[in-house]
Every structure is written in structure tokens, then in C-alpha cells.
Amino acid sequence: MAQIRLKNVSKRWPNFVGVDNFDLTVADEEFLVLLGPSGCGKTTTMRMIAGLEEVTEGEIWFDDRLVNRLEPKDRDISMVFQSYGLYPNMTVYENIRFPLKVRKVPAAQHHDLVMKAAQAVELSALLDRRPAALSGGQRQRVALGRAIVRQPRVFLMDEPLSNLDAKLRVSTRAQIKNLQHRLKVTTIYVTHDQIEAMTMADRVVVMNKGVIQQVGTPTDIYDRPANTFVASFIGSPAMNLIEGEINGGVFRAPGVQIAGLSNRVSGAVTLGFRAEDASLVSGNGQLSAEVYSMELLGEATMASFRIGDSLVSVKSAKSYRSEIGDTVHAAVPAGICHLFDHQTGVRID
Known part of the structure; x- marks a missing residue:
């Protein structure tokens, strides 16, 4: 897996600072949640880690490798988005298999890898269905299966539960946490929902206006908020x-x-x-x-x-x-x- 280090990372545009001097180490196998309101810089931070946004200042390291100039495809990451991004003309099996074809994994390995991923996200009985025949929770599990099938070093998840209803969010967040625990993959998860952060994270990074407000375990930030912003954002x-x-x-x-x-x-x-x-x-x-x-x-x-x-x-x-x-x-x-x-x-x- 991978340790991720962000050293004084900033993202600036001519008239706006998206992320300012972000300095943090994500431990190998850690489940880290970036939490904050809309526009706080959490998604921009994740996109810089993925290579989808260029870093204005600072360095991003995966273990001992500087990745600032690496293309997303060369960073060995898998992403899960708010929108499922499934191919409607493909079955569940083919959607999960697709990353293996793109990355030219030998075809002889495909079936075993797909079946293992499908079992991990409890989709073994639905492999012949197309996305239109699935519920929202099932579609999100297909997206998770597609992310884990090629066994990446890092998972990046950008508000993956936002399109689900309240009941499905509860069950799916438990499944994501359990899955990450079993796979032991370093995971960075972006959300504005403090309940998701408190129930899923090993550590939480609370952000506001592009700046880290507090980093700690859910218990730390709940019991000892660093400032009134954290105090007013955490808890229900x-x-x-x-x-x-x-x-x-x-x-x-x-x-x-x-x-x-x-x-x-x-x-x-x-x-x-x-x-x-x-x-x-x-x-x-x-x-x-x-x-x-x-x-x-x-x-x-x-x-x-x-x-x-x-x-x-x-x-x-x-x-x-x-x-x-x-x-x-x-x-x-x-x-x-x-x-x-x-x-x-x-x-x-």
C-alpha cells in the first residue's frame, strides 16, 4: 500500500486560493476523511493527490516517490465519485472488468479478479444485470467493485454516498468501512457530512476556506475542538x-x-x-x-x-x-x- 505525504501543498488561481499550505502525512492503510463545507478545498486537495489538478506549490509523495509530475494513470490509485459513472450498455461484470482491460492486465486473470471484487462488494448474484436494473446502492457498489478490482495502492472517494437515501447511506458507509479494513488500502474520503466522518474515519481533517482547522481522531475533534468553527461543525x-x-x-x-x-x-x-x-x-x-x-x-x-x-x-x-x-x-x-x-x-x- 502507500504512505501519502503532502508537504506545504497549495492550489491558487489568479483571484482565489483553493488550498493554502496543506501539510499532512496519511499513514499506510489509514482511512482519512477530509471534512468541511462546500468550497473549503477538500475536493481540490483530493484532485491534486489524484493528479487531476496541478499543484501550485508544495510536494506530494507516495512513499519515497515524488508524484507531482506523474499522470493520474501512473499513480496507482482508484477513484469513486458521487456520480457512479457506470457504462449503461455493459453488465455489472463488464463494468467491474473494464479497468483490467484498460490497464492491459492479462485476460486469463480477469475472471478471478472480477469475481473476487464482486464478492467483496456483495454483487456476485447481480453480475449479469445492467445498471438500469440496479438500485442506487447497488450501482454504488458496482463503482466500488470497479475501484478495487485491480488492487490499487490508494483509494480516493469523493462524496460517494451523496446520491443515496438516508437508509442506504447508513448501510453503505458501514460496508465501505468494513471493506477498507479488510483490504487494508490507504483511503482518502471526501465529505461534507460530519456523521460520515465521525463513523468512518481513523482520522479527520476539518477544513475551512482552504485551510486545515484541526486534524485528529473523531473522538479528539468531538471532545476537544480546536476552535469555534470545528465546534460548530462537528456534532448533531x-x-x-x-x-x-x-x-x-x-x-x-x-x-x-x-x-x-x-x-x-x-x-x-x-x-x-x-x-x-x-x-x-x-x-x-x-x-x-x-x-x-x-x-x-x-x-x-x-x-x-x-x-x-x-x-x-x-x-x-x-x-x-x-x-x-x-x-x-x-x-x-x-x-x-x-x-x-x-x-x-x-x-x-
């Missing part, structure tokens, strides 16, 4: 962020007073906490506000409040009920809180 719901003042270890904002915080910080800050870490209480709490909305989630009830310009959510038991406009109280212990610089948004430790 995202971390609550409240602007206020802290003095003497006490944070204050309209309807909020939380004691026991750091005495080393004073002045304007942004305080964050996760909805599931707080709780609704019958007596006084650190937060008091009118209910803005109530949502029954099945396993829990989500209550939301307006605190200044922020919408703040707290999870409670599924049996909890309250009416919009009721004043309720929430316990927000100091130990669950995060502090961020009011101006830069950077985490304060």
Missing part, C-alpha cells in the same frame, strides 16, 4: 456556543451563570457545551430561559432556547415534555464547558 446538534463575559471563574450571559471555570481567563469569551452533557432540572440551574422549541427524537427530547443571538439545545429524557414559552432550567456543570477566544475563536485551555 453542533456544540452550543454562547458569547458572554468571564470574571473570577464565573461566566455570565443573559440567563446564564456558570461558576467554577478558569480564574486565568477574564473578559469577553465564547463558552461551549454539548447538548447531551447538560440536563434539564426542576429547580434552579446554571441556565434559565423560555423554551424556543421542543423536538421528540425518539430516544430523547431536545429542548432549544434563545440565549442572546445563539440557539442553545439541551437533551433530556424521551418522556420529558414542556410547552413553547415555558421557562425551564438546565444544569450546565463547569466540567463540561469549553472556552474559546472571543476574537479568534481559538480554544482556550
